[in-house]
Amino acid sequence: VQLVESGGGLVQPGGSLRLSCAASGFTFSSYYMSWVRQAPGKGLEWVSDMAGDGGRTNYVDFVKGRFTISRDNDKSTRYMQIDSRRTEDTALCYCARDVTGWGEYADWGQGTQVTVSS
Secondary structure, three states: OEEEEEOOEEEOOOOOEEEEEEEEOOOHHHOEEEEEEEOOOOOEEEEEEEOOOOOOEEEOHHHOOOEEEEEEOOOOEEEEEEOOOOHHHOEEEEEEEEOOOOOOEEEEOOOEEEEEOO
């Protein structure tokens, strides 16, 4: 199993960014996939997830309306669009494979750094 995130970088507040997570080594459409982030000096924080068929999505409250997750099962890739970025969105963002649908993560990517600064 391999998960590879990309799309991070340095962006100004208010801008948009789209993160990608390319997956391989498992049946992508069979699993919930989550985004988890770690802000500087803080622990891991769950942000969002999506069912394998894309039929159900969940977000942590403070990103609702600003973050949009999607997935392309033909490409085994999931995305997280981040709009109206804030400095507090600065974090290392990981995608993870949830093997139960209840937050049990068997596999993680290496992370992609998002830095929001003017």
